[in-house]
Amino acid sequence: MTAQLMIFLILAAIAVAGAVSVILQREPIHSAISLIAVMIALAGLFLLLESEFIAAIQIIVYAGAIMVLFVFVIMLLNARVEERTNMSRMARYVGIPLAIFLLIELAYQIGAATLSMTPQPATEGMTRGLSMLLFQDFVFPFELTSILILIAILGALVLAQRNEGVPPKRGQEKST
Amino acid sequence: MTGITAQSILLVSVIKVVVLLFLVLTAVAYLVWFERKVAAHIQGRWGPYRVGPHGLLQPLADGVKFLLKEDTTPLGADRFLYFTAPVITLTLAISAIAMIPFGPASVRIFGVATPLVVANINVGLLAIFAMTSIGVYGVALAGWSSNSKYSLLGGLRSSAQMISYELSLTLSVVGILLLAGTFNLGELIARQDGFSWGFLPKWNLLNPTFPQVLGLFCYFVAAIAETNRAPFDLAEAESELVAGYHTEYSSFKFAMFFMGEYASMITVACLASILFLGGWLSPFPQTSGMDWTLYIPAGVLALSGFALIIDGVRHPPLGRIVLPLLGAALLALSFLCSRTGVIDDVQGPFWFLAKVLFVLFVYVWVRWTLPRFRYDQLMRFGWKVLFPLALLNVVLTSLAVVMRK
Numbered sequence: 001m002t003a004q005l006m007i008f009l010i011l012a013a014i015a016v017a018g019a020v021s022v023i024l025q026r027e028p029i030h031s032a033i034s035l036i037a038v039m040i041a042l043a044g045l046f047l048l049l050e051s052e053f054i055a056a057i058q059i060i061v062y063a064g065a066i067m068v069l070f071v072f073v074i075m076l077l078n079a080r081v082e083e084r085t086n087m088s089r090m091a092r093y094v095g096i097p098l099a100i101f102l103l104i105e106l107a108y109q110i111g112a113a114t115l116s117m118t119p120q121p122a123t124e125g126m127t128r129g130l131s132m133l134l135f136q137d138f139v140f141p142f143e144l145t146s147i148l149i150l151i152a153i154l155g156a157l158v159l160a161q162r163n164e165g166v167p168p169k170r171g172q173e174k175s176t
Numbered sequence: 177m178t179g180i181t182a183q184s185i186l187l188v189s190v191i192k193v194v195v196l197l198f199l200v201l202t203a204v205a206y207l208v209w210f211e212r213k214v215a216a217h218i219q220g221r222w223g224p225y226r227v228g229p230h231g232l233l234q235p236l237a238d239g240v241k242f243l244l245k246e247d248t249t250p251l252g253a254d255r256f257l258y259f260t261a262p263v264i265t266l267t268l269a270i271s272a273i274a275m276i277p278f279g280p281a282s283v284r285i286f287g288v289a290t291p292l293v294v295a296n297i298n299v300g301l302l303a304i305f306a307m308t309s310i311g312v313y314g315v316a317l318a319g320w321s322s323n324s325k326y327s328l329l330g331g332l333r334s335s336a337q338m339i340s341y342e343l344s345l346t347l348s349v350v351g352i353l354l355l356a357g358t359f360n361l362g363e364l365i366a367r368q369d370g371f372s373w374g375f376l377p378k379w380n381l382l383n384p385t386f387p388q389v390l391g392l393f394c395y396f397v398a399a400i401a402e403t404n405r406a407p408f409d410l411a412e413a414e415s416e417l418v419a420g421y422h423t424e425y426s427s428f429k430f431a432m433f434f435m436g437e438y439a440s441m442i443t444v445a446c447l448a449s450i451l452f453l454g455g456w457l458s459p460f461p462q463t464s465g466m467d468w469t470l471y472i473p474a475g476v477l478a479l480s481g482f483a484l485i486i487d488g489v490r491h492p493p494l495g496r497i498v499l500p501l502l503g504a505a506l507l508a509l510s511f512l513c514s515r516t517g518v519i520d521d522v523q524g525p526f527w528f529l530a531k532v533l534f535v536l537f538v539y540v541w542v543r544w545t546l547p548r549f550r551y552d553q554l555m556r557f558g559w560k561v562l563f564p565l566a567l568l569n570v571v572l573t574s575l576a577v578v579m580r581k
Contacts, residue, residue: 029257029320036313053359056302064309068339071313075320075332127299127359 008048015041026081028074032067039063053127192294193274200273204438205235207536214540229488229495242431250323250424257321262425262432265314269439272307275300276446277362279456279524292525293362300361301353304447305346308402312338314436315404319421330420333410333551340558341401341408347566348394351573352380352451355388365455375461379454386576390569392452394562399444400542401558403437407546408554441539442532449531456524473526474514481506 018037025031039062046055134142209224209231216223224231249258277293297303312335319331353359356367370378380388401408410420422433449455460469481503488499513522549557 052299059306
């Protein structure tokens with residue numbers, strides 16, 4: 001039990017430190033790397049809750065696919081140190097009080113709830129249970145979401161092809 | 177067996193990790209030697225021959241050379257990422273092998289029976305794919321942090337390529353998941369046990385419900401692209417980009433990229449033999465007349481031992497001593513493998529390693545046979561040929577599974 005608590009604390013510390021670092025880093029690519037660290041720490045937390053499937057999917061989808069696109073775009077634009085504008089300074093004065101307010105609210109809610117340290121043991125075949133939920137109980141919303149994503153992809157293609165009727169460059173195929 | 181404590185289980189795991197790490201690093205070093213030898217013989221050359229008999233000490237010489245070269249960092253490089261990128265590549269490539277089971281038998285360390293796999297987890301296959309999907313960062317960050325246009329272009333190219341082919345790679349194994357219904361690599365092999373018509377093994381490649389021939393094709397092509405090897409090695413097209421994403425790397429940091437590439441080759445070959453070729457299962461049915469097949473491992477070892485002894489006599493002084501000694505060791509090993517009690521335990525690892533070696537040979541063979549693709553051809557092939565083929569395989573396999581029920 002203590003070993004589990006220790007691993008939890010380490011992972012939580014990595015996740016929080018990564019999240020803070022996302023905001024504090026001046027170079028976009030360092031922020032992206034910090035975000036990846038957060039994702040991987042979260043996957044570790046899922047492992048601690050005995051949901052191996054979710055942990056693997058968390059890494060494959062978030063760290064392996066979405067963040068790769070982020071890094072890819074940053075590399076493509078060759079973005080270096082970010083600039084401070086009047087608007088971004090404004091955000092500080094609005095954002096910090098808002099964040100503090102959110103933190104207090106969260107702390108209050110967590111304090112009000114009863115905390116138990118034991119993770120719920122996953123019933124046999126986490127993967128099977130999840131696929132039953134997705135493809136039987138919630139099959140309609142699930143399919144609706146995939147149509148939504150398809151529309152988003154088509155929209156991106158239409159927007160990308162709009163300039164002066166030139167045929168799409170081959171570089172655009174990979175961005176979808 | 178009351179003495180099994182958490183500490184001893186931890187100790188056994190640590191021992192397994194150390195042994196596997198040693199084996200993998202040695203295998204990587206000799207895979208380089210193997211590739212150079214095969215390449216040389218394909219092109220009618222001799223390959224490494226100077227350092228040790230048959231160039232067998234070449235990997236050692238290469239390692240020493242990598243360690244002694246000057247380690248440079250380009251001006252304006254992002255130092256932290258420049259150092260992290262090779263570490264990411266090598267670490268992920270090696271840790272993916274921890275999920276590979278090498279045989280059905282279990283070994284006893286300090287009285288604790290433990291299977292021949294470091295991390296036997298339920299979603300083993302997904303975990304390996306997770307490792308390869310993060311592996312893109314090594315390449316992308318190396319290209320970005322080097323502050324060099326060649327590195328940046330190489331990094332961009334190969335990360336785009338890896339993202340594109342990862343889809344086909346993952347889709348190509350869905351057929352197998354449909355047939356087996358599990359992510360656990362050990363169970364995936366166990367499902368392939370048995371023979372149709374008494375002689376044809378029920379490996380997934382020859383599955384009676386729906387043979388995964390298309391799946392294997394898609395998997396192998398996508399895997400070659402995923403590991404950035406010829407004919408898909410545009411990341412390091414030396415005629416256009418010097419050396420691609422690792423242009424600015426030297427000394428041992430370059431060696432880490434190099435070792436990472438070969439380690440991921442080993443992972444891909446292991447996975448191919450587990451998923452499509454029945455892993456550790458013998459290709460021969462264990463019926464009454466087929467007992468002699470149990471002696472194949474011993475026979476192969478004995479033959480190679482004799483060959484080494486005969487060959488060693490023709491070599492200059494060092495080889496004349498070392499090669500026959502190696503041969504004698506192989507003969508002793510062969511004798512050990514033919515004894516009852518051991519003979520059953522060596523079957524699994526032997527067939528597994530034989531299949532892995534075969535896949536690795538095909539890997540090298542392809543590299544030295546096919547010319548490099550052009551970048552637009554690569555993208556078009558990935559998205560318009562390979563991806564639809566992998567999808568087709570999924571649709572056909574699920575149809576076959578439904579018809580069977």
